[in-house]
Amino acid sequence: MIGLSTAAEVRAAEVRAAEDVLLARTREGALMRRAATGLATVCLRRLGRAHGVRVTVLVGGGNNGGDALFAGAHLAARGARVTAVLLDPGRAHPAGLAALRRAGGRVTGPEGPDGLDRADLVLDGIVGIGGRGGLRPAAAALAERAATGPGLTVAVDVPSGVDADTGAVEGAAFPVLHTVTFGAVKPGLVVGDGRGYAGTVHLVDIGLGPHLAPPRAHQLTDADVAAHLQPPEPGDDKYSRGVVGVVAGSATYPGAAVLCTGAALRTRAGLVRYAGTAGDGVRAAWPEAIVTDGRPADAGRVQAWVAGPGMGTDDDARSVLAEVLATDLPVVVDADALTMAAREPALVRGRDAPTVLTPHDREFERFGVPVDADRVGSARRLAAELGAVVLLKGDATVVAAPDGTAYVNATGTSELATAGTGDVLAGILGALLATGTPAAETAAAAAHLHGRTGQLAAERGPLIAGDLVRRLPETVGRVREPGTGGLRDSEA
Ligand SMILES: NC(=O)C1=CN([C@@H]2O[C@H](COP(=O)(O)OP(=O)(O)OC[C@H]3O[C@@H](n4cnc5c(N)ncnc54)[C@H](O)[C@@H]3O)[C@@H](O)[C@H]2O)[C@@H](O)CC1
Numbered sequence: 001m002i003g004l005s006t007a008a009e010v011r012a013a014e015v016r017a018a019e020d021v022l023l024a025r026t027r028e029g030a031l032m033r034r035a036a037t038g039l040a041t042v043c044l045r046r047l048g049r050a051h052g053v054r055v056t057v058l059v060g061g062g063n064n065g066g067d068a069l070f071a072g073a074h075l076a077a078r079g080a081r082v083t084a085v086l087l088d089p090g091r092a093h094p095a096g097l098a099a100l101r102r103a104g105g106r107v108t109g110p111e112g113p114d115g116l117d118r119a120d121l122v123l124d125g126i127v128g129i130g131g132r133g134g135l136r137p138a139a140a141a142l143a144e145r146a147a148t149g150p151g152l153t154v155a156v157d158v159p160s161g162v163d164a165d166t167g168a169v170e171g172a173a174f175p176v177l178h179t180v181t182f183g184a185v186k187p188g189l190v191v192g193d194g195r196g197y198a199g200t201v202h203l204v205d206i207g208l209g210p211h212l213a214p215p216r217a218h219q220l221t222d223a224d225v226a227a228h229l230q231p232p233e234p235g236d237d238k239y240s241r242g243v244v245g246v247v248a249g250s251a252t253y254p255g256a257a258v259l260c261t262g263a264a265l266r267t268r269a270g271l272v273r274y275a276g277t278a279g280d281g282v283r284a285a286w287p288e289a290i291v292t293d294g295r296p297a298d299a300g301r302v303q304a305w306v307a308g309p310g311m312g313t314d315d316d317a318r319s320v321l322a323e324v325l326a327t328d329l330p331v332v333v334d335a336d337a338l339t340m341a342a343r344e345p346a347l348v349r350g351r352d353a354p355t356v357l358t359p360h361d362r363e364f365e366r367f368g369v370p371v372d373a374d375r376v377g378s379a380r381r382l383a384a385e386l387g388a389v390v391l392l393k394g395d396a397t398v399v400a401a402p403d404g405t406a407y408v409n410a411t412g413t414s415e416l417a418t419a420g421t422g423d424v425l426a427g428i429l430g431a432l433l434a435t436g437t438p439a440a441e442t443a444a445a446a447a448h449l450h451g452r453t454g455q456l457a458a459e460r461g462p463l464i465a466g467d468l469v470r471r472l473p474e475t476v477g478r479v480r481e482p483g484t485g486g487l488r489d490s491e492a
């Protein structure tokens with residue numbers, strides 16, 4: 001599991017680590033030197049060589065600029081032609097500046113050198129976790145010029161202008177291909193608009209680990225999700241593996257029921273029971289499912305319910321949803337069930353068993369809570385208000401529990417933006433919840449598996465929701481054995 005630490009958490013750890021470093025009589029500034037060495041190493045690995053490479057280092061007035069200057073000095077010492085552009089020459093990190101000059105680097109004022117946009121590498125050290133709001137005009141103008149070139153762009157710690165905690169971008173910011181971040185991955189690099197600005201994230205260990213507070217937000221890896229996908233053991237039978245109940249679809253929309261039931265079957269369930277008015281469609285597609293045309297109570301015993309996709313929002317649908325929510329079982333509330341729950345939040349509030357709501361932005365806002373630029377914060381607010389786990393869909397799906405524990409999904413592809421893929425996610429989630437694992441992490445595991453399946457299906461071109469159902473078993477197999485399937489975890 002990758003911890004996501006806020007700027008305040010990282011600063012507190014830096015203070016504790018610096019005290020430790022001093023006690024150990026290591027040189028002052030050791031953390032910055034470790035950061036700069038890691039940064040230069042990533043750049044050298046990406047460039048493949050240093051000699052003669054043209055490097056532009058954008059340097060702000062804080063320690064972020066210091067990191068960039070020391071990294072520039074490393075590159076200059078290896079033969080790179082380094083020019084540092086000082087946005088605020090009076091406040092540039094003195095030791096970093098001296099190191100760069102000693103290594104043969106050039107220094108200019110904020111106007112920058114001619115050919116700024118022709119550099120092979122641009123290092124963005126304008127502002128890191130000390131940044132507030134979008135870039136100020138001088139920084140924004142420089143970033144815009146530097147970003148137009150064809151070279152490699154690398155952000156130091158955080159792309160300048162991106163809020164490290166939330167991923168919000170309020171105004172100008174510097175989009176980069178790579179971000180080299182120090183001590184801990186910050187949430188803003190993997191969620192919201194910041195995710196798009198940060199490119200590939202590389203984490204450099206500067207020794208903060210023992211000093212960091214336990215993070216409240218996380219990213220799952222294949223290895224974490226594998227624990228949710230273990231194969232049956234010799235003593236297992238179809239009931240012991242978790243029975244999933246699905247209430248979805250309707251005579252008008254049988255497809256949602258077929259996709260949701262299929263996804264539950266293909267994920268890991270021992271048995272899937274379906275109750276509803278799309279029974280004929282489900283029987284035809286999935287002879288393995290046990291189907292009743294009656295009410296949820298007629299379906300037989302289950303360990304978790306999935307309610308909502310295509311079920312409609314009329315009085316009958318409402319009473320079916322209420323029946324499922326009145327049980328003491330975990331319930332996934334998706335699609336039409338979200339519309340009904342938003343109209344009548346009392347349906348989900350105060351349940352003892354876990355409830356997982358799976359809205360996209362428009363469904364989320366029906367609960368009267370806006371989705372703002374801080375997507376994790378938005379999901380946390382709704383989760384706390386309803387006492388339910390909220391899975392907010394998007395290109396980086398977010399999961400939040402009522403106690404504030406959160407997850408940001410690392411997998412997926414924009415090819416998933418097609419009808420019915422949400423029905424598949426609901427089925428996957430039901431199958432995993434039926435095993436009784438904690439709801440928030442289970443929801444994050446479902447989003448991870450769904451995204452991985454999308455990536456796999458998209459390797460062959462555009463996908464439709466049914467492709468996800470078909471590729472689920474193969475994805476489960478690959479995730480169970482990380483490293484053998486050719487699907488890489490993020491470099492973070
Ligand atoms: N504190 C430590 O022990 C360590 C800090 N490190 C680095 O230090 C950084 C934090 O340094 P600082 O606290 O000095 O802060 P930063 O360097 O991130 O930001 C402060 C500077 O940015 C300017 N600034 C703020 N908002 C701006 C905006 N919207 N537009 C333009 N300029 C803006 C400020 O005027 C100031 O000059 C980290 O991101 C990391 O790169 C690393 O060296 C590791 C060790």
Ligand SMILES: Nc1ncnc2c1ncn2[C@@H]1O[C@H](COP(=O)(O)OP(=O)(O)O)[C@@H](O)[C@H]1O
Pocket residue numbers: 335360393394395396397412413414415416417418419420421422423424425450
């Ligand atoms: N641009 C995107 N990038 C990555 N994933 C996406 C994107 N757009 C949608 N998705 C994912 O696709 C799924 C769509 O779900 P949803 O909107 O409920 O679809 P439907 O109701 O048609 O089944 C969600 O899991 C969402 O995270």
Ligand SMILES: [K+]
Pocket residue numbers: 064124125126127128155156157158159160
């Ligand atoms: K930066």
